[in-house]
Amino acid sequence: MTFAKPTVWGIGSTRAMRVHWTLLELGVDYESRAIRTRTPETQTKEFARLNPKRKIPVLCHGSLVLTESAAIIGYLTDTFPAPKGFFSPSDAVQRAKLNEWCYFVMTELDAHSLYLIRRHEGLKEIYGEAPEAVASAREYFLKQVNAMSDKVDAAGTYLMGHELSIADIILMTCLDWAIMYELDLPQALLSYHGRVAERPIYHQAMRLNYPGRYTDDA
Secondary structure (H helix, E strand, C coil): CCEEEEEEECCCCHHHHHHHHHHHHHCCCCEEECCCCCCHHHHCHHHHHHCCCCCCCEEEEECEEECCHHHHHHHHHHHCCCCCCECCCCCHHHHHHHHHHHHHHHHHHHHHHHHHHHHHHHCHHHHCCCHHHHHHHHHHHHHHHHHHHHHHHHHCCECCECCECHHHHHHHHHHHHHHHCCCCCCHHHHHHHHHHCCCHHHHHHHHHHCCCCCCCCC
16 A cells, blocks of 8 residues: 555544644645544554554655654655745754654653653543652653753754754644643743744644644644
């Protein structure tokens, strides 16, 4: 199965949001398959052939299939020209600094903290309650964001200076998640969130990813 232009399976999740936002920032024409997590659409044989994990998002481009949001958006920025104002690393040092941000946010904030809260607080009817684990995850998240707040503040408008990058897209989606969970973010992170949220394409992606739920003043 091959796809002439990028095709994205998935809407309605933080991780799908990253993919839609990146594609819109890059100005790439793509097809969106609006399926949601934990729905019958993810249980079909067609979808299982693309992603045996039966999770969203999934990107197909030509014969390539990718199923992890950070890998997807990294691939997109390596494949399509970066428009003015979008950061693309020009050497190994810049790439390493970009990757450092991405890996930090994906591991320390997303996987180790927010997803645990999501499973055992937001989806406790599926995964069971674990109040001590949730409390520990909240504490750990705040420890990590407070440790990074000065570095975010000193970076500039965005994490890589004055151009948006995939690191910003990953961090911003995690901060949206944290705000929804009423985590007490440091002022530097709140100010950063406010700056990034001024981008019109961010709101365009939110409307696309959360149809019927999101308005610009949400």
